[in-house]
Amino acid sequence: MNKEEIQKTIFQLLKRIAPEHDPSTLMPDENIREALNIDSFDALQFIVAISEKLKVDIPEEDYGKTATLKSLMAYLEKKI
Amino acid sequence: MISFKMPSLGADMEDGTLVEWRKQPGDLLKRGDIIADVDTQKGLIEIEFFGDGVLEKQLVEEGHKVPVGTVLALIRPTGDAGELEMPEAAPKAKQEAVPTEPPTQEKKITSPPVAEEKGKRIKISPLARKIAEMQQVDISQVIGTGPEGAIVKADIEKCLVEMKMAPEKEVVDKPAEVHQQEPLQQSAIPESEAIRRAVAAAMSRSNQDIPHYYLEKRMDMSKAMAWLKEANKERTVQQRLLPVALFIKAVAKALDDVPDLNAVWENGLQRKNEINIGFVVSLRTGGIMVPAILNADTLSIDAIMACLNDIIPRARAFKLRSSELSQSTFTITSIGEGGGDKVFGVIYPPQVGIVGFGEIREEAVVHEGMIGIKPIVDVTLAADHRATDGLVGGKFMAALNKYLQNPASL
Structure with missing residues (x-):
């Protein structure tokens, strides 16, 4: 899976959680949860959805690496 | 009968x-x-x-x-x-x-037949039907893609997108006749508006009728967070626990210790036998829903988390059961997570208390003469002063803190 495909998947999953926002307007260093108004429950659902869709294991101690689009992309690229 | x-x-x-x-x-x-x-x-x-x-x-x-x-x-x-x-x-x-109507004394309330029932009944999910009615979509024109050709939410949404793209005239013309007969049309105010009104009515009544008193206590979350970290290591991502599951269980146990807060005020204080924790779920479109986690004191933390995983998406999809909306005996609001360090709740009548959890965050804390950095949470209690006094509220906060300091006991 290339970078574009990972990003597309992330956007699809974010759109499902926060349908009223356009995830493609996210800045690379912006905090995703703050920008899209995602609470801890939806944040966990997002991690679950990424894990299932991309078949990666994201341990709890790595949650911090998923905070921004840039860090999440970098993290997933390494994992896949 | x-x-x-x-x-x-x-x-x-x-x-x-x-x-x-x-x-x-x-x-x-x-x-x-x-x-x-x-x-x-x-x-x-x-x-x-x-x-x-x-x-x-x-x-x-x-x-x-x-x-x-x-x-x-x-x-x-x-x-x-x-x-x-x-x-x-x-x-x-x-x-x-069905065909032979036995004579009864009760008069059956009749309504004009809905257009779709004149012919073959259209299969449609309740949620899709609801959205269709709100948005005035003629479901006889919608092609269902759900089980057995049933119309599902996605079909209505697709139809709505098409309607927006189509010339306005078409939208108005087609379903006009159908909607004249729709008894639901009279109440077709937007969902977000209906919820806003419901929240407004309940909160106004609360503020008018209930003399609130407030307590606040900063609670050390070191042990709770360490316990959660260990617990989550053993769990798959789908089974992981959130701090709120611990909060719900700790509140339920504290209510068991201080039963005067697990009550309603209706011609005096009436304690409730079951501990059903109403949990405030905010809706992305505005407004809140407060479904109850029934008998939370008897559930394990994992069971409470499973309950939240089931109930929160259903609350956001307006798909709750009557018992989940009507039977809560106490409420938790957890606006934390960046929204506020503390939250002072408004009691949902006829309940007599609401506890608010702020954001869990690291702060400098003095402990045994030393300053250290610890995760803390500011917890508030708003309680009905007609029903209880500060002493009862204080006992509840102490009990809640005791349970959060002993997460393994939950």
């Missing part, structure tokens, strides 16, 4: 629209069965029956709006010897009951 009535799903509910009967005359009912879907200000609610019996007669037709307390159906109780109906007999009774 049991008169099954339109339930009140909160202090602010005045009426509801019977959207769909899930059980038909002759159907055998057991405890917890969902009898009907009712449209309220809080969305489409599944109405449950808590008993055993046979649905004898429906008294309100689908699509009709009736006040709280209106008899919706007559149910013949079973369970007593001699009155038990064999399950095999139920379908037969059903066939007989």
Whole structure:
């Protein structure tokens, strides 16, 4: 899976959680949860959805690496 | 004979629209069965029956709006010897009951037939139907892609997108005739507006009637967070626990210790036997829903988390059951997570208390003469001063803190 495909998947999953926002307007260093108004429950659902869709294991101690689009992309690229 | 009535799903509910009967005359009912879907200000609610019996007669037709307390159906109780109906007999009774209407003293509330029922009944999910009605979509024009060709939410949404793209004239022309006959049209105010009004009514009443008193306590979350970290290491991502699951269990246990707060104020303080924790779920479109986690004191942390995983998405999709909306005995709000360090709740009447959890964050804390960095949470209690005094509130906060310092005991 290339970078574009990972990003597309992330956007699809974010759109499902926060349908009223356009995830493609996210800045690379912006905090995703703050920008899209995602609470801890939806944040966990997002991690679950990424894990299932991309078949990666994201341990709890790595949650911090998923905070921004840039860090999440970098993290997933390494994992896949 | 049991008169099954339109339930009140909160202090602010005045009426509801019977959207769909899930059980038909002759159907055998057991405890917890969902009898009907009712449209309220809080969305489409599944109405449950808590008993055993046979649905004898429906008294309100689908699509009709009736006040709280209106008899919706007559149910013949079973369970007593001699009155038990064999399950095999139920379908037969059903066939007989539909065409021949037995004379009863209750007048059946009738409504003009909905257009779709003139011909073949259209299969549509309750949520899709609800959205279609709100958005005035003619469902006879929608192609269903769900099970057995049923129309599902996605089909309506697709239709709405197409409607937006189509010239306006087309949208108005086609369904006009249908909607003249739609009894639901009269209440077709936008969902977010209906919820806003419901919240406004309940909170105004609370502020007018309830003399709130407030307590606040900073609680050390070191042990709780360490416990969660260890617990989550052993769990798959789908099973992981959130701090809020711990909060709910700790509050339930503290209420067990201080039962005067697990109560309602209705002509005096009335304690409740069950501890059902209402949990505030904010909706992305504005407004809140407060579904209850029933008997939270008896559930494990994993069971509470499973309950949240089930109930939060349903609350956001307006798909809750009547017991989940009407039976909470105490409320938790957890606005934390960046929204606020502290939250001071407004009590949901007729309950007598609400506890608020702020954001869990690291702060400098003085402990045994030393300053250290610890995760903390600011917890507040708003309680009804008619029902309890600060001393009771203080006992509750101390008990809650005790449980959060001993997460393994939860």
